[in-house]
Amino acid sequence: MVLLIRWIFFTLAILFVAWLVPGIFVENFQSAMLVTVIMALINIFIRPLIVFITLPINILTLGLFGLVVNALLFMLAGYIAPGFYVDGFLAAFLGSVVLSFLGLIINMITLNDGKD
Numbered sequence: 001m002v003l004l005i006r007w008i009f010f011t012l013a014i015l016f017v018a019w020l021v022p023g024i025f026v027e028n029f030q031s032a033m034l035v036t037v038i039m040a041l042i043n044i045f046i047r048p049l050i051v052f053i054t055l056p057i058n059i060l061t062l063g064l065f066g067l068v069v070n071a072l073l074f075m076l077a078g079y080i081a082p083g084f085y086v087d088g089f090l091a092a093f094l095g096s097v098v099l100s101f102l103g104l105i106i107n108m109i110t111l112n113d114g115k116d
Contacts, residue, residue, distance in 0.1 A: 011036045013102040023091025031083030070096040
C-alpha cells in the first residue's frame, strides 16, 4: 500500500515540476503516471550502471557529477515516455533537482517503519 501511495505522490510531484520548471511539459495525469513508472525502471536498471561507469569523474567532482547524471536520466525519460517532454539540459537539470528534493520529502513522509 505504501508503494502505491509513493507512486501517486511522485506522479503529483512530476506534475508540479512540469508546472514549475519552464521547458518541461506533461500532457495529463496518465502520462505523469507513466513517467513515474519509467523513471522507477530507469533508476532500478540503468542508473546503477551509469553511476558505476562515471564513478571516477564523480569522485573528482566530489559528487556534483551525480546531478548531471540525474539530469541526463531525466532527459532519457522525456525521450521514452509519450506525453512527457523536456526541452533541454537546463530544464532537465532544474527538473531533476526539484524532483529529487520532492522525492526526499515524499520518502520522509511515507517512511515505512515496518508497522504495516
